Amino acid sequence: MGDGDDGAAMELRGVTMTYQGAEGDYTAVREVDLAVAPGRFVSVVGPTGCGKSTVLNAVAGLREPSAGQVLIGGEPLQGLNRRAGYMFQQDALLPWKTVVQNVAFGLELSGVDKAERLERAREWVHRVGLAGFENAYPHQLSGGMRKRTAVAQTWIGDPDILLMDEPFGALDVQTRQVMENELLSLWTDSGKTVLFVTHDLEEAVSLSDEVVLLSAGPGSRIVGRYPVELPRPRDLLDIRTTPRFTELYGAIWADLRNEVMRTYERASHGTAGAGAVQDAG
């Protein structure tokens, strides 16, 4: 798998995404080309507001490109991407459903009968380490527990493609490492293609087969692609101390830093407050 460019699981061809606003149009990303081979784990990094979520929305089919094309398994995407699971940047659990009901939601929508879907959902709840919280409502959970629920909700439907938008961005360092490990073990041997957005470069390098760098907006493009040839299976703790990791990290960070600085300069030249830029490291 993964040999030959034509067999891409997903591909963006000259994708431009423009938002129409009251004060004029805003082109978030311009002419983005990106092909991801099946089974690959690809991370997208870039300064805040550069259009990472926008790219994921295009692949998900939630927002149509203003120009260009999204191809899924070689076919042009029309409407929603039925082969993709999407873990949103924001909390997207239904507040009126319990953990197990939220996890079972996708199965419920596709008409799996109640006993079966609840059983399968309970299995997933176990797998993401939430046993005992099956009947809790989202507002009774911690942020990390909500993210686990979201992982289970997305994975239970067994999508070929996984779109994950800063899934662990809001978590503390320890929880994040636990979740990253779990994500890797879920993904390993699953054959799933992952497009993973993060603002944590360390996370991007340690998880991915390739890191893609988006430039500062507006009209962001892909300005760097960095294959990560670290051996798998990886131990996420050990890998960060290897020389190869440090080298890669340094190379990408130098470029990312440039883009972050450009975003920052633009923000402070404009009327927008200088605080608009988050820490991108």
Added chain:
Amino acid sequence: MSALPTGPRAPELSKTPADPAPPRAAGPPRRRRTGPSRPAVLAAQLGLAVVLVAGWELGARTGVVDPFFFSSPAAVAGRIGKWLGGGEVYGHLLTTLSEAALALVIGGVLGLGIGFLLARARTLAAVLDPYIKVLNALPRVVLAPIFLLWFGLGIWSKVAFGVTLVFFIVFFNTYQGVREVDRVLVDNARMLGAKESQLIRHVLLPSAMSWIFSSLHTSVGFAIVGAVVGEYLGASEGMGYLIAQAEGTFDTTGVFAGMVVLSAVVVVIDLLVNRVERRLLRWQPARERGHA
């Protein structure tokens, strides 16, 4: 906004035997967010009622208030007792309540349906917007005589009147509730495979639920108002008719008795609505519940 347990002076109002309270309660309740203790409030509420009713009765007996114009609690209670004992009031009550129930159901279903439709079909909403504004601005009472003309003296003129009151409340709240649903919840459900009907059932309806429920309380009240006002203007039965009859003969006791019976019924119904609401909205964190 302290989360401390009951303050040292809270039990004053409740006079529980376990906690013999000093004779005088001082000041209004101090805690806003955590709320004053329930028994204390209940005791104060009861106390207030006793004071008002006793004052009224005393006034009527001593001639400070004229019983001809204001009746007296004893007379009102006596009349209610007679009504309940003689059974004549049940028929009237039943009529009023069925009119209100029909108005509530019809107005509610229409409001819910059209609210959903317009919230989802933006163009249609834009086209209809001025019409809805005009209709809503119309003082509804002027419609009552026309409905009487159109639908006759029976229950349907009252139902129609109640529907015009209930519809707009439910409609606006549903519309708002559906429009303000979290975008990402909708996107997530769609990515998980939700079709439009499933979206309504699993996302939009529950999300609009708290709006719809806050409107349900008002709607129930308005449905009854609609029925009573309609009866008041022309009917042969119902609580509004009963009150109008009493007024016609300067029977203030009858008027007050009718009002008391009606209020009691509305309170009971409101409690039931609360119950249903608590069941259906149990997923909400307690603090958010029952906004508006």
